[in-house]
Amino acid sequence: MSEKKRNFETDAVRTQSNRTSFREHSTPLYLTSSFVFDDAEQARALFADEIQGNIYSRFSNPNSTELIDKLCLLEGTEDGIATASGMAAMYISMAALLKAGDHVVASRSIFGSTHQILSTLFPRFNISHSYAELNDPSSWEKAIQPNTKLFFVETPSNPALDLIDLEWIGKLAAKHNIILNVDNCFATPYLQNPAAWGAHLVTHSATKFIDGQGRVIGGAVLGTKKLIKEVRFFARHTGPSMSPFNAWILSKSLETLAVRMERHCATALATAQWLEKRGEVVYVKYPFLPSHPQHALAKKQMRLGGGVVTFEVKGGVDHGRKFLNSLKLLSHSANLGDTRSIATHPASTTHSKLTEAEREAVGITPGLIRLSVGLENPDDIQRDIAQALELSQR
């Protein structure tokens, strides 16, 4: 092919490990714990890092290497590591680079377990943190301390769908010599590439839209060669590796990411627009709705608005719960990014341990419903929501 860079869909489909002597078309599953050495010299050179190659599947495996090679092309990063879960990715991407005395600034609205790492686990090792607001740039500048080593950001946030200007935070991080780590799970590499705006690390829960079919748990840390080298050392010796089976599933999942995200986003936008006209709904939030306070920013840094829509059911907690109990087609589950549409009520489930004031601070109003829009026909999704909204108000 010519010098022109291949496009996203082509990289997603055509990035494959080398074919074996069986000439298979689809990459096989390499269920092997270790690999044999040609001779003593090769074994020595592999262990000395003088040559690249597989030794043991805790370190690398052809399936996880294929997944990472593909994710690096899709995110525009130099290197990466596949992990057993999204949380393993979040944890090692921070733990590998921080030491006692360091400080982290994170966006206030982050995934619950990431919050637990910062607030409960890291303080045991004398690593402190502050929270800053996604939509208030000055709060980031104020939170920086002389020992601030890392920014951790989630955009769009879960479930409030607030954004941060990636170009702005990328420049702030560079100016202060701080590592910028972006959890890109909600957007996926198809919608947003934080590395293009200066992120040094891009972290993923592959469990969500990357798998997209609700089957496996997995994660990835992607980033610069220099930082991934340290993260790889940490991972190699602590062992949060992804299984070859999950890597095989996830690499195949990426082949369809673009077409799936196009449909998730089209149905999500149509459903958000439709919800805005419903009398039982107080407000709807979706990055590509003109009513979103950061709509222009969403258009600047995201290709499409994503697969998650949030809305507030009139009447608060009780009516929000009534809405969920009235759904017939949509699933009531804690996951997102599945082929099946899923509704959740954060105030009584995922965020029930926070006080009402804490929930308010991260944009979780009492009747808020998080809707992960699936790949069913949009009319059927809307019909089910309509009947549940009617029942929610009785």
Ligand SMILES: *Cc1c(COP(=O)(O)O)cnc(C)c1O
């Ligand atoms: C689900 C999720 C995680 C955690 O990923 P797991 O694969 O469940 O470990 C981290 N960040 C975000 C934004 C998520 O949605």
